[in-house]
Amino acid sequence: MVDGPVTRRRALALGAGGAAALLAGGAVLVGTRPGDGGTPRAHERPDVDAFRPDDAATIFADRARAVVSGDRAAFLATVGSAPAAFRDAQSRLYGNLRRLPLGGWREHAVTARRVDDRGVAVVRVEVRYRLRGFDRGDVARTRYLTLAPRSGRWRIVGDGSPHGFDDDAEIWDGGPLTVVHGRACLAVGDATGLDEIADRLDAAVPVVSEVVGKGWARRAVALVPADASLAAALAGPGQRLAEIAALATVVPSAGNGRPGGRRGEDRVIISPGTFGRLNDLGRDVVLTHELTHVATGGARDRTTPLWLIEGFADYVGYRDAKVGVRTAAGELRREVAAGRIPSALPAPAAFSGGSPRLSQAYQEAWLACRMIAARYGEATLVRLYRTAGRVPEETALRDVLGLRRDRFTASWRDYLKKELS
Numbered sequence: 001m002v003d004g005p006v007t008r009r010r011a012l013a014l015g016a017g018g019a020a021a022l023l024a025g026g027a028v029l030v031g032t033r034p035g036d037g038g039t040p041r042a043h044e045r046p047d048v049d050a051f052r053p054d055d056a057a058t059i060f061a062d063r064a065r066a067v068v069s070g071d072r073a074a075f076l077a078t079v080g081s082a083p084a085a086f087r088d089a090q091s092r093l094y095g096n097l098r099r100l101p102l103g104g105w106r107e108h109a110v111t112a113r114r115v116d117d118r119g120v121a122v123v124r125v126e127v128r129y130r131l132r133g134f135d136r137g138d139v140a141r142t143r144y145l146t147l148a149p150r151s152g153r154w155r156i157v158g159d160g161s162p163h164g165f166d167d168d169a170e171i172w173d174g175g176p177l178t179v180v181h182g183r184a185c186l187a188v189g190d191a192t193g194l195d196e197i198a199d200r201l202d203a204a205v206p207v208v209s210e211v212v213g214k215g216w217a218r219r220a221v222a223l224v225p226a227d228a229s230l231a232a233a234l235a236g237p238g239q240r241l242a243e244i245a246a247l248a249t250v251v252p253s254a255g256n257g258r259p260g261g262r263r264g265e266d267r268v269i270i271s272p273g274t275f276g277r278l279n280d281l282g283r284d285v286v287l288t289h290e291l292t293h294v295a296t297g298g299a300r301d302r303t304t305p306l307w308l309i310e311g312f313a314d315y316v317g318y319r320d321a322k323v324g325v326r327t328a329a330g331e332l333r334r335e336v337a338a339g340r341i342p343s344a345l346p347a348p349a350a351f352s353g354g355s356p357r358l359s360q361a362y363q364e365a366w367l368a369c370r371m372i373a374a375r376y377g378e379a380t381l382v383r384l385y386r387t388a389g390r391v392p393e394e395t396a397l398r399d400v401l402g403l404r405r406d407r408f409t410a411s412w413r414d415y416l417k418k419e420l421s
Contacts, residue, residue: 051114051119053109053110056123059154060106062074063075067094067102076094078156081157082157086158086159092175093173096177097172099176099178100188101131101132101133101186102132103132103133104128104138105127105128106129108125108128109123109125110123110126111124115146115163119149120147120157121147122146122160124144124165125143125145126141126254127140127141128140130265133219134186135265136217138254139252140253141251142167143159143160143167143168144163144166144167145159146159170234171225174225175190177189180194181198184201184218185201185220186221186222187201188221190227191225191270191272192226193224194224200287204284205218205219207288208295211292211315211378212296212316216296217294220266220294221266221267222269222270223268224270225270228272231272244353245274245282245283245286246268246286248267248290248293249266249269250267250299264300268291268294281321284317286317289313289317292313292316296309303388303389304385305348306347307345307346308365308369311362311364314365314366315370318366326420328363328366329367329419329420331363332364332416332420337421341416345364345365345368364416367419371412371415376401380400384400387399387400
């Protein structure tokens with residue numbers, strides 16, 4: 001038992017000088033947007049007549065071969081006409097790509113737009129890659145490269161940023177990467193502590209499998225950038241990553257052209273500062289929570305109610321933790337003690353990064369799932385979770401628990417009073 005809370009926003013930091021309550025890890029589910037080309041901020045000319053996507057095929061093939069074969073000189077030769085700063089950035093990119101366990105990496109020109117009267121074209125490029133041993137298919141990301149005619153050939157002369165085009169963020173955009181292979185997990189980034197993260201994820205795999213079964217990949221990729229802005233970009237728009245320690249997300253697969261589509265590869269994004277301020281228990285709970293999302297497809301789920309997605313992940317995260325309910329749900333306990341018992345299960349908006357009751361929303365959802373496991377059994381909780389992914393919430397509660405939603409809510413409110421008063 002610890003003597004301080006380990007919750008979505010607060011965690012016990014144990015060290016010299018005693019315990020300090022810190023903003024800590026919440027699990028927010030997002031789906032990163034597919035590589036749809038974005039919305040350019042600059043005024044554009046019509047499609048350039050002098051350039052066709054196939055015109056870049058040779059130079060992109062040269063780059064792919066250089067990455068696979070380890071030929072730095074050949075890779076950098078493809079940007080030999082570019083300014084020194086861009087060549088340096090491409091040198092860092094090449095180094096990071098070579099550190100990754102790539103099962104493939106290639107670029108394909110999709111469209112081009114003229115941006116000046118000299119024939120300079122910004123090319124939207126689809127980058128496809130996969131991490132060997134972890135990705136089932138190719139991941140697709142959108143990048144922009146500026147090409148210009150030089151000596152009768154098209155040459156890469158920069159990226160698209162001077163013309164207002166934004167790339168999809170990737171872990172290779174940071175500093176020199178470290179790649180740590182665990183037994184079942186891969187930790188990639190330029191931050192410190194990757195060995196520990198891989199070890200904790202490895203330890204969480206059997207914990208998650210004991211609850212949800214072994215019918216999932218039982219592996220995960222964690223991205224651990226040192227730069228908070230890169231972590232936020234990897235997390236996706238609308239996420240306040242400074243308030244949470246980690247989150248599960250999905251990067252789109254190649255061919256996933258549906259807007260907002262959720263097919264893709266799972267990633268666990270680690271917030272560089274907040275995760276480091278968690279105590280040991282908090283780190284285990286947060287990573288087990290996120291791994292549960294990976295195992296259940298929570299990051300791509302659009303049917304299961306969010307209180308059940310988050311509550312179930314917290315149930316697994318806290319399942320073997322030696323921490324009391326009143327401690328783990330400290331914020332909610334204070335409200336209940338003051339007579340402010342929630343009238344309804346938390347709505348989806350309660351789990352957003354800007355929610356004033358973010359901690360309480362996670363605690364409410366966790367205790368709802370804990371109540372189900374205690375009264376009906378853990379197998380029934382798992383069955384409810386899986387059923388709610390196929391049918392409406394009201395139907396799932398009736399078919400699995402034999403309760404209408406109002407009766408379930410009343411039972412949950414009584415449970416909160418019993419556990420937290």
